[in-house]
Amino acid sequence: MLQLFNTMSRSKETFTPLNGKEVRLYSCGPTVYNNAHIGNLSTYVVVDLFKRYLSYRGYSLLHVMNLTDVDDKTIRASRNEGVPLAELTQRYTAGFMKDLESLNIGHADNYTAATEHIDDMISLIETLVEKGFAYESEGSVYYKIAMFPEYGKLAGLDLEGMLDGARVDNDEYAKESARDFALWKAWTEEDGDVFWESSWGRGRPGWHVECSAMAMKYLGETFDVHTGAVDLIFPHHQNEIAQSEAATGKPYVKYWLHREFLNIGGSKMAKSTGNMSTLSEIGRTPADIKAFRYLVVATHYRTGLNFTEEVLEAAKSTMRRLTNLLDRLETVDSSGGAAQVSDSIVRTRQLFIEHMDDDLNTARAVADMFELVQETEGWLSQGALTTESATALYDFFQELNQVLGIFYTLPEEEGEVSLSEDLADLIQRREQARKNRDWSEADQLRDELLAEGIAIKDTAKGTEWERV
């Protein structure tokens, strides 16, 4: 039985979807005003891993992810650049999709853009006003948190303690209480041509209401799983609960999954402070990008990951070993091996599932895989595999890869089967030097190739190269 840590109960719970084997899942997506940083992306890798595991275990999925394409930051960025809002958000949406592809993240069934669901948000806000959970003030509409007794529960905060905290926003004179949050923001001059008409006048929706409206539209008033990173627990997800449950009178979400932060230099990444890296900054080669995916996958999602160049290099080494193993399995051609691989495969599968079932304990699940990796390496070096047993092992590693998603080919790798003439020529000259036993010449050429990013290895089958 799959156990998941539910933020609401702060404990692991047996996962039982509302409707049999169907899982309805909502993930808070990006605000598309900038390139995503690797912290953002790591959260989507975790969601992808979760989805893959659910599929592996026979669940069917309906997954919705929002794209926040109107808010303070998108408007500010579009003003700063002097481009229309839609142009800006389309550009970064495209960038986001490319990052997802680079990281082998499967698509959601629906990416819902906020600007295409303004009517849904307005009607949700109207319901909240009618029911007395929200009030209009100076053209804006605010949620009255005093009306929602369980406000703060998701984050383990109690209202009184929060009010003592003193760090409240004093700019919002229009609100009855400093903690009330905006559902609808009245148009201001900075918004330019970004506004929608409503019964409260021109304006735009608040951020929190966007997720409630779109999640419920596509997944129903109560759905199974809602994901995000830990920073969204409060206030964003708490506000979603307050809005949705006040409007429907029903529970909003059954399981809340939150990913711990990925840090850089020991502290959190944030676009606002500049302490961040994008995928293209850390991923100069396909190997870097795939190593990043491995790194995220192999670390437990509720454990913080401190990203450094060093851990990325370690992940690259690990991936080299794994891809090397798959290559070796593919080339086994023997009928005389004696290894009994099926018991090992069955045992590994069982352990893998047992550990993934434990709140997606990928650290252990990957270790389980490595037990078999080590065993397989032993068989290979002893020549103990038949073609059939090698294929069985290869297929099983691909089976695990259905969940882990670490073995894949990036678009830019497709055309990598040949080298430029210059580089091919260098390799030829080195081959000649080696035939002549001119080792110093050969070694020098090897260094030149390495400087061009080409690593050379002389194998029994001849000289091979790869980009590093």
Next chain:
RNA sequence: GGCGGCAUAGCCAAGUGGCUAAGGCACAGGAUUGCAAAUCCUUGAUCCCCGGUUCGAAUCCGGGUGCCGCCUCCA
């Protein structure tokens, strides 16, 4: 000020009462190689500190120290 998390070998990271404390990376020694790469073999920690509970604790309790996060836009 309030709330929460973490501290395990050089680095990353499992394990939450009991066999020899998983796994990965790095390093070192050996085999192989023209030299490398790859591959194969071998080697490392008593678990932040102090006290307590227990036959027995990395694992539970109390205290301390350090780091991180949330309470405000934020994956």
